[in-house]
Amino acid sequence: MATSQTWLLRPFQERSTQLFLGVLFAALVLVTFLHLFMPEDSALHVSAYTVTLLGKYLCYALLAVAVDLVWGYLGILSLGHGAFFALGGYAMGMYLMRQIGDRGVYGDPVLPDFMVFLNWQELPWYWQGFDMAWFAFIMVLLAPGLLALVFGFLAFRSRVTGVYLSIITQALTFALMLAFFRNEMGFGGNNGLTDFKDILGFDLRSDATRLGLFLATGIALAVGYVVCRAIVTSKLGRVSVACRDAEARTRFLGYRVERVQLFVFVVSAMLAGVAGALYVPQVGIINPSEFSPLFSIEIVVWVALGGRATLYGAVIGALLVNYAKTVFTGIMPDAWLFALGALFVLVTVFLPKGIAGLLQKRRQKDDDQPGAQEATA
Numbered sequence: 001m002a003t004s005q006t007w008l009l010r011p012f013q014e015r016s017t018q019l020f021l022g023v024l025f026a027a028l029v030l031v032t033f034l035h036l037f038m039p040e041d042s043a044l045h046v047s048a049y050t051v052t053l054l055g056k057y058l059c060y061a062l063l064a065v066a067v068d069l070v071w072g073y074l075g076i077l078s079l080g081h082g083a084f085f086a087l088g089g090y091a092m093g094m095y096l097m098r099q100i101g102d103r104g105v106y107g108d109p110v111l112p113d114f115m116v117f118l119n120w121q122e123l124p125w126y127w128q129g130f131d132m133a134w135f136a137f138i139m140v141l142l143a144p145g146l147l148a149l150v151f152g153f154l155a156f157r158s159r160v161t162g163v164y165l166s167i168i169t170q171a172l173t174f175a176l177m178l179a180f181f182r183n184e185m186g187f188g189g190n191n192g193l194t195d196f197k198d199i200l201g202f203d204l205r206s207d208a209t210r211l212g213l214f215l216a217t218g219i220a221l222a223v224g225y226v227v228c229r230a231i232v233t234s235k236l237g238r239v240s241v242a243c244r245d246a247e248a249r250t251r252f253l254g255y256r257v258e259r260v261q262l263f264v265f266v267v268s269a270m271l272a273g274v275a276g277a278l279y280v281p282q283v284g285i286i287n288p289s290e291f292s293p294l295f296s297i298e299i300v301v302w303v304a305l306g307g308r309a310t311l312y313g314a315v316i317g318a319l320l321v322n323y324a325k326t327v328f329t330g331i332m333p334d335a336w337l338f339a340l341g342a343l344f345v346l347v348t349v350f351l352p353k354g355i356a357g358l359l360q361k362r363r364q365k366d367d368d369q370p371g372a373q374e375a376t377a
Helices: 002-013 015-037 048-072 081-103 113-117 133-157 162-180 207-232 235-245 247-252 257-283 293-306 312-331 333-350 354-368 370-376
Strands: none
Touching: 002 015, 002 207, 015 048, 015 207, 015 312, 048 081, 048 207, 048 257, 048 293, 048 312, 081 133, 081 162, 081 257, 081 293, 133 162, 133 257, 162 293, 207 235, 207 257, 207 312, 235 247, 235 257, 247 257, 293 312, 293 333, 293 354, 312 333, 312 354
């Protein structure tokens, strides 16, 4: 029991984790204060739109942490985590659609509007249960986790690695995108799921609900970060790094590499699903474009910019890139993809360890100075 407690509490003893949680908590408190207590005509006031935008950034940060867990510590470059993100989002979207009831355009108490428009006579079996919040929240974890379990079991058992595994993950998310675009699938086709009214009885259009979702996303990011740190600082994390650096030698020592890979991959997929579930009520829509392979590639750019195998670097990269995207698309929307590609090339050439690598290098340089050594002595 003591070992279990030590494993769970170990991240809180790290200076980096304490600093990350402190900055995140301070940011949540600051945004809440500026939104609630500053006058709307004040330059310091944070509008409801900005709160929602920041909540979206935090969802992306949690998604980046999930990708860094498998790429940075396991060596698996997944180009399909957008699929797990979208599955979690669709699970939440289905719950929100069932909450509309007879307030839809066609007034049907059971069938969503797009099903009435397409002349569906009854609710599909896989929509059953999504009128209950607890069932939907379970599916947020179960849907991406089950897909990752099946896919990972087949891939890792066959010892598919490297670029081949990356291509297969990209093919997976592309196949799901094509499937969800079809109206026969019962997920809204290319329009997706939208026109949500409320969540857990709270109006999604109210400022209080938006602030609550923002805070919930921040808490989810903190929990996800701590869970990932607990994994990577445990024996499982050390074995994961060994699998990344010398898989054949790790197998020779007697470790079941495929089991380690499968467990970490499933946990990462479930975290991505939670990020997608929190993303949907804040953005107000979920459609097949979230399955786009380009989106999964963007996630990799976030992690590369922030710094692999640090977790907090993934958060930094996600926040910076998405803020730049918001600004850049407002100025020159057609040039954003070129800017993103140039950014990835520059990071690969000049910042192989990302922003986190620069911070670590600077801290190490400060520690190597004579004054710091004398103070330590």
